[in-house]
Amino acid sequence: MTVLVFAEHDGTKIKSKTMATITAAASFSDEIHVLVLASERQSPALTEQAAVIAGVSQVICASADHFSCGLTEDLAAQIIEQMKRHTYSHILMSSSYLGKRVLPYLAGKLNLDCVSDCIVTENDGLGSDFFVRPVYASSLLVVEKITASPKLISIRASTFARAGKQAIPAPITIIPAAPKVSAVTRTAINKAEEVFGIAITRAKIVIGIGRGITKEELPLVEKLASILNAAIGATRAVVEEGLVSSSAMLGQTGKTIAPDLYIAIGISGAIQHLAGVKDSKVIVAINDDLQAPIFQVANYGIVGNAKVIIPQLISALEKTPEEVA
Numbered sequence: 610m611t612v613l614v615f616a617e618h619d620g621t622k623i624k625s626k627t628m629a630t631i632t633a634a635a636s637f638s639d640e641i642h643v644l645v646l647a648s649e650r651q652s653p654a655l656t657e658q659a660a661v662i663a664g665v666s667q668v669i670c671a672s673a674d675h676f677s678c679g680l681t682e683d684l685a686a687q688i689i690e691q692m693k694r695h696t697y698s699h700i701l702m703s704s705s706y707l708g709k710r711v712l713p714y715l716a717g718k719l720n721l722d723c724v725s726d727c728i729v730t731e732n733d734g735l736g737s738d739f740f741v742r743p744v745y746a747s748s749l750l751v752v753e754k755i756t757a758s759p760k761l762i763s764i765r766a767s768t769f770a771r772a773g774k775q776a777i778p779a780p781i782t783i784i785p786a787a788p789k790v791s792a793v794t795r796t797a798i799n800k801a802e803e804v805f806g807i808a809i810t811r812a813k814i815v816i817g818i819g820r821g822i823t824k825e826e827l828p829l830v831e832k833l834a835s836i837l838n839a840a841i842g843a844t845r846a847v848v849e850e851g852l853v854s855s856s857a858m859l860g861q862t863g864k865t866i867a868p869d870l871y872i873a874i875g876i877s878g879a880i881q882h883l884a885g886v887k888d889s890k891v892i893v894a895i896n897d898d899l900q901a902p903i904f905q906v907a908n909y910g911i912v913g914n915a916k917v918i919i920p921q922l923i924s925a926l927e928k929t930p931e932e933v934a
């Protein structure tokens with residue numbers, strides 16, 4: 610049984626969501642192939658990185674400039690080529706924008722089963738696999754069982770630990786690139802993640818702002834974020850008010866994050882927002898309404914006006930250790 614993991618990258622680095630997907634792949638098999646599709650220039654560095662991810666038994670690489678466009682048809686065509694070369698029990702991607710496009714496309718094209726956004730993957734040892742995935746803004750968990758192979762699975766990367774490194778690199782196999790099938794050429798400029806300078810999905814600390822924060826308090830929030838080296842996200846209400854761009858939106862229709870610390874300021878804690886932040890290791894809520902639902906999920910809560918609390922936090926964080934003592 611071999612699992613194929615599609616390597617997602619930004620042209621220079623394999624993304625951490627692929628490391629998490631490899632951890633999920635290890636629950637099915639010890640034989641894990643990683644498929645790297647990139648331009649000739651990008652491939653050497655990317656394959657080297659993929660080869661030292663713990664658990665990877667083989668790196669397969671096809672190089673062509675058209676892979677840089679990230680078009681569904683072109684990427685899927687190469688996966689199909691690889692499926693002809695080797696029999697796979699599972700094909701895994703993260704449930705990123707790319708994974709949500711490529712895997713359902715493959716499922717339709719090859720008439721295969723596809724399960725999206727899995728947070729638990731388990732093998733019963735008898736050939737059946739169970740996949741757990743959240744639905745309705747994570748208020749319900751659905752268990753899906755698939756027996757037919759290959760299974761196309763996208764993984765919610767924030768719920769899996771990232772695979773570490775292995776001392777002995779896996780072998781790298783170069784295969785010919787499938788010809789470009791899509792008539793489209795696209796150049797992507799990745800500006801989306803960085804709203805205030807730090808990528809939300811990679812930040813260890815994220816400050817989420819809700820309707821309790823107005824344009825006047827935004828500079829204070831930015832100052833707090835810069836002291837904590839935090840990224841800034843927002844609720845849909847804030848995005849709709851035009852205070853920040855939609856790239857910062859966290860939740861059911863926005864980004865899903867799992868930072869070490871999430872500080873929710875002026876956020877009520879609607880279920881649709883919590884769907885994107887509930888996997889944060891520690892949640893601190895600042896809200897002037899003790900009844901706000903955010904306090905039910907917060908590890909620490911500060912009941913008070915954000916206009917007063919944020920300056921107090923900033924001044925406490927700016928104190929030197931001597932001043933604190």
Ligand SMILES: Cc1cc2nc3c(=O)[nH]c(=O)nc-3n(C[C@H](O)[C@H](O)[C@H](O)COP(=O)(O)OP(=O)(O)OC[C@H]3O[C@@H](n4cnc5c(N)ncnc54)[C@H](O)[C@@H]3O)c2cc1C
Nearest residue numbers: 819820821844845860861862863875877881882897898915
């Ligand atoms: C289909 C659907 C999908 C959705 N998807 C998303 C999504 O992906 N992400 C998302 O965020 N929302 C989403 N929503 C919207 C969601 O239901 C809520 O409306 C939204 O999250 C509320 O945002 P909020 O907490 O900023 O605002 P509010 O609910 O208005 O809460 C503001 C909070 O700030 C507090 N506050 C006010 N002033 C202060 C102050 N000075 N100091 C401290 N606290 C203060 C208030 O007590 C209140 O609790 C979706 C809704 C639907 C129907």
